[in-house]
Amino acid sequence: MTPLAQPEQIDTQAPTPKTAKAVSITVARGDGIGPEIMDATLRVLHAAGAKLDLEFIDIGEKVYRKGITAGIEPSAWASLRKTRVFLKSPITTPQGGGYKSLNVTTRKTLGLYANVRPCVSYHPFVQTKHPVMDVVIIRENEEDTYAGIEHQQTREVTQCLKLITRPGCEKIVRYAFEYARANGRKKVTCFSKDNIMKLTDGLFHKVFDEISAEYPEIIADHWIIDIGTAKIADTPEVFDVIVTPNLYGDILSDVAAQITGSVGLAGSANIGEHCAMFEAIHGSAPLIAGQDVANPSGLLLASVMMLVHIGQGDVAQKVHNAWLATIEDGIHTPDIYREGASKEKVGTQAFANAVIAHLGQMPQQLKPVSYADATQPAAMAAKPATYKAEKTLQGVDVFLDWDEADRCPKVLGRKLEAIAGPEFKLKMVTNRGVKVYPDGFPETFCTDHWRCRFVSNLETGSVTHAEVIGLLHRVLKAGLDFIKTEHLCAFDGKRGYSLGQGE
Numbered sequence: 001m002t003p004l005a006q007p008e009q010i011d012t013q014a015p016t017p018k019t020a021k022a023v024s025i026t027v028a029r030g031d032g033i034g035p036e037i038m039d040a041t042l043r044v045l046h047a048a049g050a051k052l053d054l055e056f057i058d059i060g061e062k063v064y065r066k067g068i069t070a071g072i073e074p075s076a077w078a079s080l081r082k083t084r085v086f087l088k089s090p091i092t093t094p095q096g097g098g099y100k101s102l103n104v105t106t107r108k109t110l111g112l113y114a115n116v117r118p119c120v121s122y123h124p125f126v127q128t129k130h131p132v133m134d135v136v137i138i139r140e141n142e143e144d145t146y147a148g149i150e151h152q153q154t155r156e157v158t159q160c161l162k163l164i165t166r167p168g169c170e171k172i173v174r175y176a177f178e179y180a181r182a183n184g185r186k187k188v189t190c191f192s193k194d195n196i197m198k199l200t201d202g203l204f205h206k207v208f209d210e211i212s213a214e215y216p217e218i219i220a221d222h223w224i225i226d227i228g229t230a231k232i233a234d235t236p237e238v239f240d241v242i243v244t245p246n247l248y249g250d251i252l253s254d255v256a257a258q259i260t261g262s263v264g265l266a267g268s269a270n271i272g273e274h275c276a277m278f279e280a281i282h283g284s285a286p287l288i289a290g291q292d293v294a295n296p297s298g299l300l301l302a303s304v305m306m307l308v309h310i311g312q313g314d315v316a317q318k319v320h321n322a323w324l325a326t327i328e329d330g331i332h333t334p335d336i337y338r339e340g341a342s343k344e345k346v347g348t349q350a351f352a353n354a355v356i357a358h359l360g361q362m363p364q365q366l367k368p369v370s371y372a373d374a375t376q377p378a379a380m381a382a383k384p385a386t387y388k389a390e391k392t393l394q395g396v397d398v399f400l401d402w403d404e405a406d407r408c409p410k411v412l413g414r415k416l417e418a419i420a421g422p423e424f425k426l427k428m429v430t431n432r433g434v435k436v437y438p439d440g441f442p443e444t445f446c447t448d449h450w451r452c453r454f455v456s457n458l459e460t461g462s463v464t465h466a467e468v469i470g471l472l473h474r475v476l477k478a479g480l481d482f483i484k485t486e487h488l489c490a491f492d493g494k495r496g497y498s499l500g501q502g503e
Ligand code: NAD
Pocket: 033, 089, 090, 091, 092, 093, 094, 103, 263, 264, 279, 280, 281, 282, 283, 284, 285, 286, 287, 288, 293, 294, 295, 296, 297, 298, 335
């Protein structure tokens, strides 16, 4: 084993001396294990000769405690807008009402739409059931249920809005193919749940099929997310690059990182058109904070991605190969230390020292990396909208908060039929998506939340907004509490809404 060098202690709060080529980056030391893994990472970067001018900002718990529910002060945004590069430790998101996740806010505010999460196994040096694994998960970062648009609609029912947009799908899918092309990857796999969510996930899959045709040299396939996740947990070697909507990507990448040996091993890049943010994929792990046991590798590998991004590929290569050589030498933090397989159990800072001692060395068995001329694919702007389609309003779903007559669907159905005409006819009433009127089943459990579908009763097959408003007036006059409406539109004659279950 290579003897450890004794690197001089570096004051991580002090900016690296400015050179002509120093790149300004914004740094947040975060919460929980954040400060210790950030200090370890910055010491390695400094020793490797990264030319960085560090601007430190406070985010997370400290800021939340001051009563700033966004978890970030306005002055911190100014730094981020100026440097456009953010190296961020994990932060603790207070659970429950009142606080927004700063991670989600940062990704969305800065337009960081592509979350790139490489998950690699380091067999036989890090114990894993999957010796051959080198998967990059590209998670859509701005849309889906992470829009965070939620409402309590009735006493019993809450709702989260899932938004999937065509420009959003186009940007992330194209980024995944560009990433595959730039990195010599052979296959891009789409994960979605379009057998159930035919419109939202269906759009993601459809756009994937369209864009994949522009990259004939890259294999493109699709898996339903549930069996795809099972497959990645069982046989990850069949995957190369995976592109998937936000929520699935969040879960999938934790699974993928953990099965490489530890969630503490994976770094990630959040790439946008104007800014980029680099972070470990794990959280602030408060249970192990302050004990010098956390693995700094996730943040260190994220910083390698950052160095490539800012054009310091030579330094990135030096750090990454030194890290691989350290792992190969069996110098391991407790999360990956295995009696017999590892040689030395070290803490966070000693691990950083070991990486520093290995700078300039190459791994002997693990594949060395080469970034000297590497570039990340630039994040692309959404193309100007060219999606023209004739839109017709065919009806309206009126959602009601109704808790009368023992929630008997027939009572409600008849009331609604009486007020539907002349422009509308009542097509059906559903409860949690299941048709309960007409011809419902007494076994179906009903909450106080009803979706009442009114479709055009006119020869044209369409209705106007004024006619919808007229209907709502009649609903109100009948003493019914409408809580929201959704228009039933067709685009170029194609239905733009789902059918009820049992319709
Ligand atoms: P976590 O990822 O912080 O930790 C879960 C467990 O994984 C830890 O207890 C530890 O055993 C292990 N682990 C994680 N990172 C490790 C490392 N570097 N080295 C060794 N072991 C490690 O998940 P959590 O406990 O569910 O979340 C804690 C907090 O982090 C929450 O407030 C959550 O919202 C937040 N979080 C932040 C981010 C982020 O800032 N990007 C991401 C995820 C979670």
